[in-house]
Amino acid sequence: xxxxxLQEAKSKFSxxxxxxxxEAPQLITKNGKPVAYIISSDxxxxxxxxxxxxxxxxxxxxxxxxxxxxSSELPREVQL
Numbered sequence: 001x002x003x004x005x006l007q008e009a010k011s012k013f014s015x016x017x018x019x020x021x022x023e024a025p026q027l028i029t030k031n032g033k034p035v036a037y038i039i040s041s042d043x044x045x046x047x048x049x050x051x052x053x054x055x056x057x058x059x060x061x062x063x064x065x066x067x068x069x070x071s072s073e074l075p076r077e078v079q080l
Contacts, residue, residue: 003027006035027061034064 001024009016009028016038020026025039 001025001027003029003034006030009038034061 002019004012004016004026006028009026016026016028020038021040021042025037025043027034028036028038
């Protein structure tokens with residue numbers, strides 16, 4: 001697996017995609033910290049076909065904290 005700085009990955013996006021398809025997932029870093037992986041759709045389907053939950057739990061770099069964004073808006077009122 002190769003590690004790419006975000007700026008380099010942006011400028012060589014086709015190469016990053018081709019390596020993800022032909023070799024292994026590609027790790028993207030921002031400010032020196034791992035932030036994302038580029039993986040082929042075949043790898044995604046075959047290794048984690050049962051659920052997205054298993055994909056997230058089986059990620060190779062567990063030091064990357066995944067925090068979903070939550071809306072701070074209140075729910076709308078519904079007339080019954």
